[in-house]
Amino acid sequence: MQTLSVELGDRSYPIFIGSGLLQQARLQPYIKGNQVMLVSNTTVAPLYKELVRNGLSQFELDEVILPDGEAYKDMQHLNLIFDQLLASRHNRTTTLIALGGGVIGDMTGFAAACYQRGVNFIQLPTTLLSQVDSSVGGKTGVNHPAGKNMIGAFHQPVAVIADTAVLQTLPDSELSAGLAEVIKYGLIYDAAFFDWLEKNARALRDKDEQALAYAIYRSCEIKAELVAQDERESGVRALLNLGHTFGHAIETHAGYGQWLHGEAVAAGTVMAADLSCRMGWISRADVDRIERLFKAAGLPVKPPQDMTPERFRTLMSVDKKVMDGRLRLVLLSSIGQAVVTEQFEQAALMQTLNGGI
């Protein structure tokens, strides 16, 4: 087992990464009261719920099982968590446990942020994407019909426990979606890690446990460092959004759940790389290299064919990264280094949105 710490003063918390951790009942030290609400979904609960419950027999334990999918990450389903908490009379010392992927983690975290103005929660991420990204850093929330994650809060978990063994039951497409964010960490922060990913793409797709454990560890380490520097995303943390402004537009256009988040991020990141190249900051060979790695990870590298530049511009203008009406993008200054900038040419952006035409 490997351990990392997200350093945020009195909101610091550990991340544990290892095989079989769900079975080892590591939760008790992070539960302060006697009430626990387990939140999971209809896909993950049948596989792992009992494992988790077995380690919690000394607590007053209730559960909410939500339907699986991004389509249910909304206020209506968030309310089901509040309803259950109140029906079971959970008080301010309760602990919520998120057992599932990013949707469950984001919703459970947001419910914890708002229930009685804030209670504790623990992340048990069961997808690669949530293990390397959404479970770490305290971003929580739900979608609004007009945009992803528009309603939410910064609320840090008290612990994150990433059991790599559960990835063996993860569908291949979801593993690939997680790899999109892993590749992102290499691109924005660590050229050597990007090289390592090029060499190990095959092993990762084959779910080699050692390769996965290293990829998760290094990804969480980079994310923890950026989050510790900038918890509420007023600066450097925004680099984590590489590919996300384009990606969110793709997800919204396609309809929630039609493209996996990681798939949209992959295509969006290639667009960000393309624009970076048009600005003269990276070479066309770099863009090709990036595109090749995403393909090797089983990911799309182009947006949906029916998405016009006008559609992109409309959807991107409601993105949270738009400050004072000006579009800010994360672009690459090299493989391993990114910048947040408004300094790109509109003509270059239009070419990127046009698919290079």
Next chain:
Amino acid sequence: MQTLSVELGDRSYPIFIGSGLLQQARLQPYIKGNQVMLVSNTTVAPLYKELVRNGLSQFELDEVILPDGEAYKDMQHLNLIFDQLLASRHNRTTTLIALGGGVIGDMTGFAAACYQRGVNFIQLPTTLLSQVDSSVGGKTGVNHPAGKNMIGAFHQPVAVIADTAVLQTLPDSELSAGLAEVIKYGLIYDAAFFDWLEKNARALRDKDEQALAYAIYRSCEIKAELVAQDERESGVRALLNLGHTFGHAIETHAGYGQWLHGEAVAAGTVMAADLSCRMGWISRADVDRIERLFKAAGLPVKPPQDMTPERFRTLMSVDKKVMDGRLRLVLLSSIGQAVVTEQFEQAALMQTLNGGI
């Protein structure tokens, strides 16, 4: 005009108290972007909306007018604020302005806490209750059918502007409801202020502007001091809940909006005083004095006749002040001093719930 400061480090903010402040366009220094969303209700908007809008002509200004009343302080109406923010494409630099009483302030503050994971907001409280209580301290939220303020956040405003002139249009019952919280400050913190209130109850009910301005100033000063010591209510801030555990039970029993919050707090505070007396901490003469002042302020001093002790116990057990299943109450050790305690006799509590029988 008088100015106070709530000292919370980088979340510190000023409270301005004075006559005619809404007309003086004091808002601009607290608006950082170019977007503003004014939130008000159908009662207050026709009276004061244009005054406020006049001072904001240089901003991109949108508005949401909600129906008036505690019955609408719910998720469904909160969503109307999000819908409008997204329809008008407000970004992270937007500022929400709450023009109204406690319901508008709590909902606008909670919307600001959650919109894009947190934007700024300004409180323009238009009732005595919200001027002396809910606009200061950053408690925001909405009700759930199972309990008041169960869903919410701590989110501090960037400024509070209390215009005492608007109280001249406030219905008498609402003025009285605000006085309940004013009396509370005397009871928990300042015996001399309690004496002053006994002498000035008549002037306050007659809406004497000078008396009101002093009552608001001293109330905000006490609240600011307690909030600065304990922003998230893990300790001394809980003293502000004197009468509120009983009061919330009364409000829930009667149905939201049937009893004004201040009315329920008045009856609840007399119950807390009664229990304090039964524990031997204050005299029966003190209880009579407290009851007399609430009556002089035009407030009820008994719960609804149809409320049984069992009903009280059921409703109080879901109150946020219940820690680990044990009921904690704010009780008086003297007029001017309160304690948060679990150390009261169940028999004494039952007698209080029984109305002394």
